[in-house]
Amino acid sequence: MLNHSGIDGCLRALAEPTRRAIVERLSQGPASASALAAPFKITLAAVVQHLQVLEECGLVRSEKVGRVRTCRVEPAGFAPLANWIAVRRGLAERQLDRLAAVLDQENLVAASKRRSQRKRKQ
């Protein structure tokens, strides 16, 4: 089994619906933890915990300016997961293409055989 610690962290983080909703909100624009807490109807402490998980896996970055910590989505953080998906999807598509080509070839051979048999009968 290969080690994909980056992907592992991202998937675990995004599998939680509130954390995914926080990413959706932050992808629209930066926000402070307290601004995020209000629409989600969860405590500030819970939002801070979710943000920590998202920061640890590189999907969110935060910066303290004065007394306010502002968070934003880090687009580069999605790269390992997006690449992992693209590779598996691409490989599976090529498998299907090869299968379709084999079936096409078999159909052609079968059609050719049927034509030969018909000619012999005529």
Added chain:
Amino acid sequence: MLNHSGIDGCLRALAEPTRRAIVERLSQGPASASALAAPFKITLAAVVQHLQVLEECGLVRSEKVGRVRTCRVEPAGFAPLANWIAVRRGLAERQLDRLAAVLDQENLVAASKRRSQRKRKQ
């Protein structure tokens, strides 16, 4: 909060390392549940359970030919998750581009002011 049941299922399925390894193995080519069980050193029953989860979220398809059930990765099953990531990544990238443009503009204005001040002093 938006409902992303398709994405939710995919993320929960892929957050489990063995299921992710099964997807990696199947993206190389179709395999039966028993062929999958051997390298992962887990029971056939556990593999069957993992495959059920992957089938339910649309990432894997299985087909019974004779007595053997063969599984393969369904490339279309990745589409909702890949799209979700692409949208969030794209939005966050545009946020960063806009921020960079604002900072560039501020730098230009500041440089222009410094030039005017120098000219007045001369």
